[in-house]
Amino acid sequence: MPKKPRPGAVRKSKKGPKVGTGGHSRKSLEGRGPTPKAVDREYHPAGKRAAAAAKSAGKTTGKPGARDTRRPGPGGSRGSRKTTSVEVVAGxxxxxxxxREGIPATALYVAHQIDADDRVKEAISIAGAKGIALLEASKIDLDRLTDGYFHQGLALQVPAYKYAHPEDLVARALKAGEVPLIVALDGITDPRNLGAIIRSTAAFGGHGVVVPERRAASVTASAWKTSAGAAARIPVAKAANLTRTLQAYKSQGLFVLGLDMAGDVELPSLELGREPVVIVVGSEGKGLGRLVRETCDQIVSIPIAATTESLNAGIAAGVTLYEVARSRA
Incomplete structure (x- = not known):
């Protein structure tokens, strides 16, 4: 007579007594391991965001309606770095x-049935002579390409800006046999201000502009437009650490002049303008950072009417550059 298996414990419930397994099904109670991270879960919001970011990072297209909005990679290293993203100059x-300045454009987009004036004709003529692709686009495509910017039916696609090294700016001045004049930006985040400062730097004989790698404006389409082509003539360098870059300039014999309302000297009395100088422009709201201010050899202020609180960063840089150029003349 076969031996009956020993029954497990009897559990009483509303449905009546139930015989247990005696532990034979214990393996079915084992866990499935640790819970996956949120980014690894396909249907979790974090997972969806990670998948979208990965998709956009590897997505490039040449269609008129698409625009790569990724920023250029950081510069400031010898040889400079260049990304594969593009920018668009509109207007x-x-x-x-x-x-006219010969920036390395890759395509010129012209609106369908555009009212061609002298500027449009000249743009098409130059693009044709340089072998730049001429593409007809609808207004909708141009709006998308320029992010809704006022393009006037004309847009130029250019590769990402190639940044110089901060040391290249001094070398550029010495090669030309000129006294170095460099502008450094501390906390300027508006690309239009950057473009205006690049334009002023070109107008008054400057040799370049330095911007920090982080939390600062880059040479984007807005900066290109505001500079009115000066960005093709004036190199812009990126500094991994602005304070150290300024200290390196000082070790090469340059004087660092910071612009601030509470300056040690007013602009008309500036005597260091004839010397090799770096003019540091701070943000309109916060001004110069503490470490940058402590690095400056002199703090310079621009006298203005008492009814005016402050000057726009681009205007302040232009006024100072003019005064330096006048003193050198």
Whole structure:
């Protein structure tokens, strides 16, 4: 007579007594391991965001309606770095100026049935002579390409800006046999201010502009447009650490002048303008950072009417550059 298996414990419930397994099904109670991270779960919001970011990082297209909005990679290292993303210069004046200066454009987009004036004709002529692709686009495509910017039916696609090294700016001045004049930006985040400062630097004989790698404006389409083509003539360098870059300039014999309302000297009395100088422009709201201010050899202020609280960063840089150029003349 076969031996009956020993029954497990009897559990009483509303449905009546139930015989247990005696532990034979214990393996079915084992866990499935640790819970996956949120980014690894396909249907979790974090997972969806990670998947979208990975998709956009590897996505490039040449269609007129698409625009790569990724920022250029950090510069400031010897040889400079260049990304594969593109920028768009929009507006008839900006496009013509950029083409005149010979920026390395890859395509010129012209609106369908555009009202062609002298600027449009010149842009098409220069682009054709340089072998730049001419593409007809609808207004909708141009709006998408320029992010809704006022393009006036004309847009120029240019590769990502190639940044210089901060040391290259001094070398550029010495090669030309000129006294170095460099502008450094501390906390300027508006690319239009950057473009205006680049334009002023070109107008008054400067040799370049330095911007920090982080929390600062880059040479984007807005900066290109505001510079009116000057970004093709004036190199912009990126500094991994602005304070150390300024200290390196000082070790090469340059004086660092910071712009601030509470300055040690007012602009008309500036005597260091004839010397090799770096003019540091701070943000309109916060001004110069503490470490940058402590690095400056002199703090310079611009006298203005008492009813005016402060000057725009781009205007302040332009006024100072003019005064330095006048003193050197």
């Amino acid at each position: 008839r004046n900006a496009v013509v100026e950029a083409l």
